[in-house]
Each structure stands twice: as structure tokens, then as C-alpha cells.
Amino acid sequence: MLRLGMVGGGQGAYIGNIHRLASRLDGQWQLVAGAFDVDPERGRAFAISQGLDPARSYGTYAELIAGEAGREDRVDAVAICTPNFTHYPIAKALIEAGFDVICEKPLTATLEDAVALEKLARESGRFVGVTYTYSGYPMVHEARVRVARGELGAIRTVQVEYPLEWMATAIEQSGNAQAAWRTDPKKNGRGGSIGDIGTHAYHLAGFVTGLTLESLTADLATFVGGRALDDNAHVMMRYQGGARGLLWSSQVAIGNSNGVRLRVFGEKGSLQWFQEQPNELVFTPLDGRVQIIKRGADDLSEDARLRIRTPPGHPEGYLEAFANLYAGFAEAIRARQEGREPSLLGQNLPLAYDGLKGVAFVEAVVDSHEAEGQPWLTPVAV
Amino acid sequence: MLRLGMVGGGQGAYIGNIHRLASRLDGQWQLVAGAFDVDPERGRAFAISQGLDPARSYGTYAELIAGEAGREDRVDAVAICTPNFTHYPIAKALIEAGFDVICEKPLTATLEDAVALEKLARESGRFVGVTYTYSGYPMVHEARVRVARGELGAIRTVQVEYPLEWMATAIEQSGNAQAAWRTDPKKNGRGGSIGDIGTHAYHLAGFVTGLTLESLTADLATFVGGRALDDNAHVMMRYQGGARGLLWSSQVAIGNSNGVRLRVFGEKGSLQWFQEQPNELVFTPLDGRVQIIKRGADDLSEDARLRIRTPPGHPEGYLEAFANLYAGFAEAIRARQEGREPSLLGQNLPLAYDGLKGVAFVEAVVDSHEAEGQPWLTPVAV
Amino acid sequence: MLRLGMVGGGQGAYIGNIHRLASRLDGQWQLVAGAFDVDPERGRAFAISQGLDPARSYGTYAELIAGEAGREDRVDAVAICTPNFTHYPIAKALIEAGFDVICEKPLTATLEDAVALEKLARESGRFVGVTYTYSGYPMVHEARVRVARGELGAIRTVQVEYPLEWMATAIEQSGNAQAAWRTDPKKNGRGGSIGDIGTHAYHLAGFVTGLTLESLTADLATFVGGRALDDNAHVMMRYQGGARGLLWSSQVAIGNSNGVRLRVFGEKGSLQWFQEQPNELVFTPLDGRVQIIKRGADDLSEDARLRIRTPPGHPEGYLEAFANLYAGFAEAIRARQEGREPSLLGQNLPLAYDGLKGVAFVEAVVDSHEAEGQPWLTPVAV
């Protein structure tokens, strides 16, 4: 088993608990250390409540680094599950102290930080995985493989969206912790919905199609009064080679719990994947019938099979997808430790450069909007 | 019964037959005269094959006008079911000869013609209905009424799309008549997919929300080699008052037979209507459950009820929607003949000004694209 | 055009209006005579309100027979749209007077009447069509053809159901005319839900599979207090050759508007057709993918194509299905008048013998229930 440390994800936090559940599923990771909370005291108490060794129940990430650095059984990697603006200092400190890192998205809150962090990751040789969750779903891998194999021919247009409803009113003003920092430009970064979830949609589209963004033009809106950042974003995209894309992210789209939806249209067919029915890929060949490719079907790619735990008809979901990222990170980290190439499971993972691309995309979207859509902009990293 | 004449819609034509079926459904219209084909001989033969009086089986629309003008039992209205570029001369001649007109969309192939025709309609006092089909569906009326009543609160964003797959290859080069003129700028106008179907999506969004477009920015693409017009269009829209919209039209979206889909998000709820499941409206109130409003439900508006012929669970479709337009046109024309206000059925119909707005929208989209998206453009009529 | 007469279907009646709309759609039938109401005065007034010649606005079906018999332009066929118990006397009188008949289901209210009517039809040589509506849907024909072609191999089991919700409370006690006679054994016959809608489900299953029922065992229930007939029926069926079936009909299944659903499983594949999404057939081959066969797809059978009026993606529904029955009846009647074989459109129609089978099925279900399910019963006609 690999030893996992965690920063953030304390009492009442959202994503940290998902990391804990997911990392446990396959029995490959054991959580052994953590600095879970911005409040050191609460963080230590929480660590102990999770059954951690009090000696490894840290108050701050600095303590964690100091405490783990000297141990024989030091953590193999640390997951960063804190608000966006803290990713950079925490990741930097961890990398510089020689730890592998699993960082939440967006990689950082500013483009400057993202550029610096990606450079540091590259030059240090540390492993830096970024939890673009949706790329953990087996049927998303299946889609990627089918596009890469040419089953759709040249891609023409990509429709991707990520609407949510939870911020349809000003919940940040009535004590919702998650909404509070997400609407604060200093903690969140410049992109509201586009930075929080649009970045997932952008990554998903690129991950499946393999396309590289060429330029974009965008329109942001803030619908909830008193909010400093966008809560709805529309983006038109042009990919290298001529494909086009349309991206919508929204935090105010009533009726949408977590509506990640991707549709890819090529000259020979189309693929559709909706996160709320993640076990299916809808495939239509040119002049053929709409077909359902089920998770677990006999003709799935090896890439998808590796990420499946139950037979077709037995739904798998979000935790399993997240667990697939953890399984992939485990393999990639082990391969480095053992000085070998990772197996398929450790490939096609979201890494630091993907994180940088995501931040560059968000920045370009905001820039485009502020420039009133003119001219079409090219993100600094694509 | 009202007497109907038709121009276009001859042997092998698409929409003319739909007009014939739909106008017949309620027993309020009788087709009595026609100039059905660009080839006069074929047109006359077709008219006779349809059981028309040979005396009213005309070779050209000019003959039809001449022949009908002098009759006691002259047609009450003439439906124009010809390719776009002929709408203007035909409609103009009919109006000037004193006929009411039911014109296919887009109203005309050029903005100049649309402006002129709308002016002519207004000044002549003739009835000019435009067959924006989707506004004939009862659940689209229901959506419109619910938005107008404030059930969604202020509208925030509108997602509307109209993808098709039938032109995913160059069928215009192998004898498909409908594709041939639609890809010829002279016959179709400047907007390919945006002019052919984007105009439906634009009308539908405006019809349901009651919003007025303020400006737009657009990106067109032509994916099929040798095609002179766009076959895929992405449009970002800003409505007066701050609402935003995203519109996608495509003629190359494999897997989509006739994928008209509208989603409207407001501060108090959302509505969703998909044409391929037209008997349902999906409604979600803020903090409430997703609900299915069925066609025929007890609490529907009078506007919707009037346009329903069967109980819930008995699917109604495209022809019934089209028949609703014809029922509305009949009521509006009768009301004029009788010098009274039309009943509810004769209200909220797509008329010449809606047709003009549609053409202005298409022109602005093409202009925006040609200007590389800058600046945000305001159509001449909104 | 063929000339249609109608008995029943007066003011406020349900199915008569559907017959009028459907018969009009293709311009092949003209309603010219009617005795629309059990109240002669109301019937005549209604006829006139429908634009009929007062001379052909009859008070009773006897008057209609007398009046039409002597005319040159007498009706070609008469549609019977009255409550069940009147079908037999009306149909008998019409046939004996030499009229072709289109009779609503169930053919009669008693088995005795059904046997007699079928015999009369056979011996008289008159055309007797029965409006088993669901066999008018093009995708039901498509299913039938695919089964007949062997695409499913030998059929194993058939799951068919017809749940409704409208009689979930005792609406018959508060003035609902349709519910009132349906819950009166004298007017309706012995089978409540099973006679009213179970008979549709039984016909649909047999129509698509071509299977002949061998025996059945059934369990009826009456859930609404004060009701004399079943409002929920469960039936287990054995078909000749070994296939099995399960049939459920209910008038009290809240949430179901008109839930006709058929699933057929064979050794080589399965087919599924749900009436509320009638434009699709879901097909799964052994070891293959779930596929959507769309109405209008290129590879449809001629049988289905003939019954389609719009392209794929343009929903067709209940009225179009009903119109297909009328189109078929028209072709069958014309073929007889012209002494020729009917074309494909005039074949595979529900006729008197199908009506008899339906009544025999209902009677066997009630008998089985009353005998507490023992022994498995064979209907008199299968």
C-alpha cells in the first residue's frame, strides 16, 4: 500500500472526504497523515477522529512537511484539498521538500502561479497529478480511445457543458463555506463558474478529443446580486485543425445537480457522454443507428476495462471514477519509484501541464470577456 | 372552410406536403388551387393528381394570381412553400393582388427583401403568417405562458440548439434537391445552417422567453468540402435586460434527426422542451423537484389547451403542431374578414415582423462571423 | 374520397372525434352522415354543427341505415363509436343492410355477440375493421416485420402492459360519462380494465409476434370501492410453441397516462416499443448493443414506410397511427369494391376475427379469475 497524506478536507469540507473514500476503495492507499484544516486545532482533532496516529495529525502543512520529511515511513504522496489560492504555496513547499503531489483543480488561482508550479513540477521530477475527476470515468476513456482510433473521423464540433444549480441564490451570504471562498476573487481566482467547473468541461473535451485549443471568445455573466465573479459562462472555441467547440458553465442553472455533458461530432460519427448516466456512451455512426455502448460491454478498450469493477448493469459512479484516478496515480508513482514505465492504468492521467492548460483557459476566457470578446484569444498554454 | 392556394410543394418536395396534411387535419382549410412546381407542366399535373379542379391547377404563381383574382370563390390565403429566394417575389405579388399569405421561413433570402416585405405586409394590411413550426406545439405555448406569468422569475440564460445530421456528407452533389438549393447562396441566402434552422431556434427562444435580442457574436464553420455556406453555427447572445443565450445550429451533427432543444433558466426555476419528446415540459422550481408537465395535464394554460386534440399519453407531434399554426392562421384571417379581434387561438402567431427579425438575426450572425466576432453586433430588427 | 358515416361520437364523446380527425388527415375519407348520440335530438344538432347535410344528420342508427340505403352517394362505411354493448346490434343492422363497418374495440360486450358478429361478417362478405389503434403505428409494423423475418429467432417471452391512471378514484360516481358505462357490466361486458385496455395489449402482443395463445391464468382485482368490474388485471399466458407472456392492465396505475409498453424477447434478440415514445423501436441483438431504430430510418420495411408522413425526428403520434388504420381500411374497402387484392397498406389490418379473439381473451381471463386461476384456460378463439 502507498501512504497518503492530505492537506485540507477537514470537518465539513467537501472534496477531501471524496479523496478519502476513493483512495481506500482499491486497498492501494492508506491515509496516514494530514493537516486537514485551516484551523490547526480543528485539523488535529479531525485527524485523530479519522483514526490517524496523533504524531501524524498535523496542525499545518508546514508541520506535515517537517514531520513527514524525517520518517522512514514517510507519505508517498500528499493530496491537496484546500481552496484554490492555497494550492500553489502548499504544492510548492511539498515539491521542494521532495513529496509527490495530488492537487485539486484548478491547479492554482492565478496564471502566474500555474506557470511557476508546472515548471517546478517539470524540473523537480516530482509527480504532480491533478484531479480532473471526469477523466477517471471508464466510459470517458472509452470515448477517448474511440476518437483516437478514428471511429469518428476528423472532429467537427464539440458541445460541452457543466451546469449546476447550487449557487442560484446568494448562499455565500448565508454561511455556505464552499460558496464563500468560491465567490471571493482572492481565494478563487478570476474565473467564477468558468474557473470552478468550466475548467472541468474544458479538460474533458480536450481529454476525449485530443484536440488543442487555438483560440476562444467568451461571454461571462453574474446573475446573483452582490457576487464578484461570473456565475455563468459561454465560450466559443476554435481548435487547431478547424474543429469548433461550444462550452457552457453555470452555477445558477436550476434543475442541474451536476450536469456534465459532452457531445463530440466527427465526420464519421458522434459520441455522447452524460455524467449523470456515466455507464453509457451513446455512439452513432454516419448513416447508422444510435447505439448504447455499455460500461462492461465485451468490445471495450483495454483502457476502459482496467477502470471497471463490476459487470454491465451494475452502476458505477463518481467514487469509482475518483478511485480510478487514485489507482492511476498509484501506478504512476510506483513506476517512478521502481524506475519503469507505468502500465496503461498509469497513463493518460491529468498532470501538472493539464492543470496549467486549465488555468490558462480560464484566464483567456476572462480576458476575452473583459475585452468584450475581441479579438479571439489564444490561451498561453493549450 | 377557408380556401387555400399553394405555391411550391410539388412532386418530391418536402414541406408542401406537410402543409397539405396539417391544413386538412381540423377540417378548416380546403386546398383548392396551386402552382406547385418550378416546372409549370409538372406543377399542373401534380395539382390534378391531388384532386384539384384543372381550372385551378396553375403553371406559375402569376397564373394563380391571375386565375384566382377574378373568382367569386377565390382562395382565402396562399401558402408559399418554395425555396427561400422566391419567397419575396411571390409574396409581394400575392399581397399586391390582395391575397393573404402564409409564408415559409426564412421570410426571405436577403435582409433587403425582408425589410421590404415586412413593410408591404404592414402597409397593405394583408395577413402574413410565417410557419415557424415549433411555435405551433402546445407545450411551447405552455412554456411561453409560464415564463410570461413569472414562474421562472427573471430569465438568466437560454440554451437553444437545432442540430441535424442529414447534410453530414455532400449530398447536394449527388442529386438531393433540398440540399442543392440550401447550399447555393443565391437561392438560400447567406446563412447556411443558421439561415435554414438557426432561425427556428432563434425564433423559438424569443417566442418562449419574450426576450429581445440586444447583440450577438458568432462563429460559423463549413465542414463539408465544396460547400459554400456554413453547415455549423455557434452564436453567443445578449438579450435586453441582461439575459444571455447560446445557440447552436448544425446540419452535420450525426445522431440528430431533428434535435430542436430549448432550455430556459430563470431566477426562480427552469423549463426544458425537447422537440423529439414534444408532449412534455420539464419544469424545476428553485429548491424543488424536477417535474414533468404533460401535454393535457389539468393545470395547463388555456393557450396550450386550445392546441391539443388528444388526452395525455396519446402522443401528438409535428403535424399537429403545424396544424395548430394553420388553425391560428384560420382564426386570424377570419377575424380580419369579420372585423373582430381574434380569439386566443389567433393570437401569438408568427407574423411578418417575426420573419423579418429572423432574417435580421441570420444576417447579423453572418456579419459577426465575417468580422471575426468583433464587435458584438445588433441585428437591424430584434 | 370515400364517404364515411358514424354512429356515436357525439358532443363530449371521446373516441368519435379521434375518428373524425384521423379519417380526415389523408384526404381519403369524407364524413357525410352520422347518428352521433344516444339522444336523437342532440345527435342531429351535433351533426349539423359538424357541417353535415341536415338530410344526413340522423337521430338514430336505424334512421341512418334507412336514409343512406336509398342514396346513390350512400356512405362507403360506417364507424361505430358507441359504448361496447351497442356494437353488436348496430354492426349487425349495418352489415345486414349491406354497409361496410369500422367498429371500435372490444368488438362486442359478450362472447356470444362476438361469435355471432364474426360469423355474420364472414358470411356476408362485408368489410369489418376493428380499431385496435396501436397496430396503426408504423414502428409496430416494423416490429412485426422484424419478428416475422426471424430477426429475434424463436420468441421466448412477451411482456406487455397497458396501465392507466384516470380511474384511480371513483370518477364514475361523479359524472364522468366515459367511466360510468365502463364500470357497468351491462354496458361494458364482464372485463373491466381487461376488457377496456387489456384487449389492446393482447392484440398488440399477438400482432407483433404472430403467436397464438394456447392458455392463460389470470388474477383480477377491483381496487376502487363500489366498482363492479376489475380495474387491475394480471395475466400469465402460454403461447403455442412454448413462448410465454405476462400481461398487465390497470385503470388505477397513478403516473401512467397511456402506458402501452411491449417487450418481446427471442433467442436472437429483443424488441421494445413504448407508445409514449412511438417513433422508436429499441432493438438488441444477442451479444450486441442496444440500438434505436428510428421511424423513418433508411432500412425500415416497406410496411412501416407506407405508414409514415414525416422524416425522422419529426414526431408522429396517436392521430397518425389512427389515420393509418383509416388509410388501410380505405385501401381494403376500395380493393373489394374494385375486385382486386389490396396493396400492402390494406393488409395486416385488425378485422372481425381479431375482434372475436379479443373478446374471447377477455372472457377467458374473467373465467380464469372466477375459477381462482384453475385450470389454465384456452380462450374459445385464439
Place this chain on the structure above:
Amino acid sequence: MLRLGMVGGGQGAYIGNIHRLASRLDGQWQLVAGAFDVDPERGRAFAISQGLDPARSYGTYAELIAGEAGREDRVDAVAICTPNFTHYPIAKALIEAGFDVICEKPLTATLEDAVALEKLARESGRFVGVTYTYSGYPMVHEARVRVARGELGAIRTVQVEYPLEWMATAIEQSGNAQAAWRTDPKKNGRGGSIGDIGTHAYHLAGFVTGLTLESLTADLATFVGGRALDDNAHVMMRYQGGARGLLWSSQVAIGNSNGVRLRVFGEKGSLQWFQEQPNELVFTPLDGRVQIIKRGADDLSEDARLRIRTPPGHPEGYLEAFANLYAGFAEAIRARQEGREPSLLGQNLPLAYDGLKGVAFVEAVVDSHEAEGQPWLTPVAV
């Protein structure tokens, strides 16, 4: 953490791995001992491959009992994941040796064994949980609570089905281990599809509705040549108090991966839960709209909330449901160990008596079929 032992579930086995994944998810169970295979050597090797202590990698369940009995840190419970006919001897031996047991369904292969085992469980005071998987889903609990609260009023009819496709051909003859023992009456018991999956459907219906079966009549079929047991079962059920039920199980229903579907109709509303979309409950109140109750919605019962790990829109599935059973078993076992009442999580669990009812149901179905459906039979335990 509780210590788990396992019998069965070795290399290539199906359900044992699910138990391992599910028991791990919440970090409450640790697998520490196992006799995983019918082949002792393979079993020991597999145990070691799973990281177990070689001292606790047993060759047989007898060895496991002997080995664990003497340990301080002996297992808290043992999961039985072997073919049906072995459940009884293994469970008996474990209980007699004082171990708590988690037993796969069906509880035993014969009614005699089930009666004996249930008695033993009762009298010994040992915990015996039975993994009726579908009762682990949060939305199934939600349905149960809503029925119990009276939201549907008195239940009228229950439609439950469990179709599968994997045994549509004679895969048992070509080396499929799972199919081989399932088609062998000695190893599986008398009920083929009804014993394997019908028992799930029966439990699910009873679990949600709280109804007690009164009698049943059934029809079994064997469609695949050479098979000794039914592969398709139809059952009509009468519940105490007058409700009715229809149950279908099939191993040959092409197109169905794992089609567990439950629909419950009461006098005041209906509920629908489909396992392949497990995160939704479809609710329709009398005279109201069809509504989607989402997993994670604000107004869920405490019973459901306790069994949820992610927010609405983040799909949970089969493993999470299974993990909920394990979480419940953990709470129930701890409560016994601590001599207190279990919290809500440890209530409403499938226990030995539920297992007995399941076996009694299967036996009654087979008896009814063999008696040609006469008379309606009452299972020995309901």
C-alpha cells in the same frame, strides 16, 4: 475497524470481490482471514495475493474456524460467498463456533436448510445478515420510508422484475463457472432464474412495501436447451390485505444487463425505482405531476441520508449500495457487542428470516409451477 473473514470469493469468482471492495469503502472493515476457494491450495495462494497474513490464509472453512476460534483478534464476522448449496453447512459451522455471519442470498439451496438455519440463527443469538443487495440503495430506503409514511396510501399493485441476458445461450456448457453451478439443481436449488434473481425481486418488493405475501401462482419456463432449471419465471402474487403483485425474472432477456425494476402503485400515488438509474426515485401523487426525487435532495428521510456519500448529481451505484449493507452490518454487530440498540443504520437490514422467506418463496413458486398453477399456494414463510 471490524475484522472480516471470507469463505469463497477466490480467483475468478464474482461476488466475493464485490464484498471486498464494498467492505473497504468506509474504512470500517478489514479483511484479515479467508478460505477463498473450493481448492484449498488455490484458496491459500489467493489469500496471500490479497495481502493476508499467511497464518490466516486458510485452505477450508473448517480450517478457518479452527484457526480463528483461538485467536484474540479473531474475525468479527465471516462473509459466505460460495455457491448456494454450501451456504448451509458453512453458516451452520460458523454459527456453532460462535461467529457472526454475512451470508449471500439465497440463504440456502433447500427449504429444509433455510428453516434449520433460521432457527439456528435465532436460537444462537448470532448475527446473520443476508446480502440482498438492492436493499442497500439509499433511494430504496427512501421508497420504503415514503410507503411506510403513507405517501402512497394503501398499496394496490406492485410490478417488480429482474431480467438478465447473460444466460441467453448455454454458456454453462462452455466453461462459464458461474453459469455452471447455477444450472445444476444440486448446487443451486430448485429455482433457476427465480432462485437466483427472482428472490432479489421478491425481497425488494417486500422491503419497500412492507407487504406480506399471502399466496402466489407461477409459471416457469426453460428456454435454453439442455438446461435443468427455469431460466424465466412469471409469478402472480396476492399480498395480505388485498394488494397484488406481478413478478418476472429472466436470465435470457436479451438487452437487459441487470434490469431490476420496481414500481409500486397505491391509492394516493406511485413510486418507481430502476436499478440502472439508482439515484432517482420517480414519484407521482394522485392528480399530480411526475416528479424526480434525487438522491441527496433536501427532503430525503434520515434513512436515506445515512446511506449517501456524495452530493446529488454525483452518481452512486452498486458498490456504494453494497457498502451500505456492510455499514449496516457493522453497526448491528457493534451494537450487539456493546449491548445496545443499533442506530438507524443498523436497522432495516436483511437478516436470516428474510433469507428464509426468500427460499420459501422460491420453493412455493416451483411447487406452484409443478402443480400447473393450482391451487394458489402460500409459501411456508412469508
